Amino acid sequence: MAEAFPDVTQIRFEGPGTKNPLAFRHYNPDEVVAGMTMADHLRFSVAFWHTFRGTGADQFGVGTMVRPWDDGTQSIENAQRRVRAAFEFFEKLGVKFWTFHDRDLAPEGETLAETNRNLDAVVAVAKEEQARTGIQLLWGTACLFSNPRYMHGASTSCNADAFAYAAAQVKKAIEVTHELGGLGYTFWGGREGYTTLLNTDMGRELDHLAKFLHMAVDFKKEIGFTGQFYIEPKPMEPTKHQYDSDAAACVAFLQKYGLMGELKLNLETNHATLAGHTMEHELETAIHFGVFGSVDANAGDVMLGWDTDQFPTDIYLTTNVMLRIMKAGGLAPGGLNFDAHVRRESFEPIDLFHAHVGGMDAFARGLKIAAKLREDRALDDFIAQRYGSWDTGIGAKIEAGKVGFKELEAYMLEKGEIAPNASGRQEMLENILNDYIA
Ligand code: XLS
Ligand code: NI
Ligand code: NI
8 A cells, every 4th residue: 555644754853943843842752751761651642533534524514634545435445544544654653552443443334243344354454553563552442422323322321222232332342452452441421421301310321331331341351351441531522411520420430330440530631621620630539539540632722612622732731741640650551642633724644743743742841841840849848848737746646547526626725726827829839830841
C-alpha cells in the first residue's frame, strides 16, 4: 500500500527553539525526568475513532475530512487499509499505544455472526501491524451507543434483549482485546442513563449495569484476560443524566455493587468539566479512593457546554494533571489517550500530526514543570505546614482516634478559644505556580 502520509517522516525532538512545526519542542522520549523516561511517564496513545473515523460532520453539515487512504466504503479492504494507515501514523508520531471501539475497526454485518467475522478480519491486520511496530493496545472498548438497538441504553435498557445483545458484543470485544494483548478494557456508558425519570426505573437500571459488569469480570477471569478494566465517568451527553456521572458517583456505584478492586477509572478532562469539576479534582478523588486508572487526555472549550474533545494545549491543565499522576506513582498500565479530534475546519491529513504533536508537547512541558515543583517542594511544604496542627497535640490525638466529643469538650472548655488561623495564601501560591510555568 502507498504511504498514507508521504510528506511526513519521523517526528523528532528538536528542542524549544525550532521553527519546524513537525518537531517536538519538549517531548524527548528518552530524556529522564524524575528518574523515568518521558515516554514512560507519559504513555501517549492515539484514539482510532477520532483520528481515523472522525469525519468532521456536525448537526449542521456533512463531513469535511480529506483522507486519501479511505475510499468511504464499508468494505473490509477499506477497513484494513485504514488500520495500516493508522499504524503508519502512530509510528511516525512516535507513540507506543492506541485505543479503539469494535465498530470503529470493522463494519457491522447483516447478522451478529457476520459482524464478528468482519471484526476478526480487521483485527488480524491490527495484530500484524502491532507485531511489525511493537505498538501496543492501551485498551479496547465496544460501541454500545451508535446502533438504534441501543436507543434506551445497552445494559440499562428497558429491553432485556438489548442487554443480551450488548453482552454478546462486549464478550467479543474483550476477546479481541485479549487477542491483541490489550493492557486494558474500557466501559464508557454511552447511553447508560436516562432522559426523563417519567419513564425510568432508575434503581433497576443501576442493578442491571452492575450485573453486566459482574458478568464481564467473570468472563475476563474465565478466559485469562489480565488487563485492567476501566469505567469512564461522564455526567451527560448523549443522555441527560449518565449513571457514571463523575469519579465520586463511580466510587459509590463500585462500592455498593462489590466491584471495587475489579474496575478503575478512565478519567477524561472534558467529562470532568461537563460535570462541573476540574480534572485535578477528579484525579484527586480517584487517587484517594484507590481507583485511579488511566486518562483520556483532551480539553473542552470554556465557551461551549458540550464534549468538544479538543487537543490539550493549556500548560496549567497539563501541569495540574501531571502533578496528580506523579503523586499517584505513574500511569502504568494506563496511559494518556488523546480522546480528541481536530476541528471540522482542520480537514487535511497533516492537521492530525499538528494536533498530536501539540498535545504531546503540552504534556511534556506539564511533566517537566510538575517534576520541578515536586523536587523543590514548592507547593508540598506549604501544604504540609498548613496542616501542622494535626501533627502534634490535640490534632494528633484526633487522627489517632484517642479522643471523642467529651474529651474535645473538656479540651476546649479549658483552652477557651482556638489557636489563631493562618492565611491560605492562594494568591502567593498562584504566583509560585506562574513562576514555574514561565
Ligand atoms: C465519549 C467518550 C468515549 C470513550 C470511549 O465521550 O469519551 O470516547 O472514551 O467509548
Ligand atoms: Ni473518552
Ligand atoms: Ni468524551
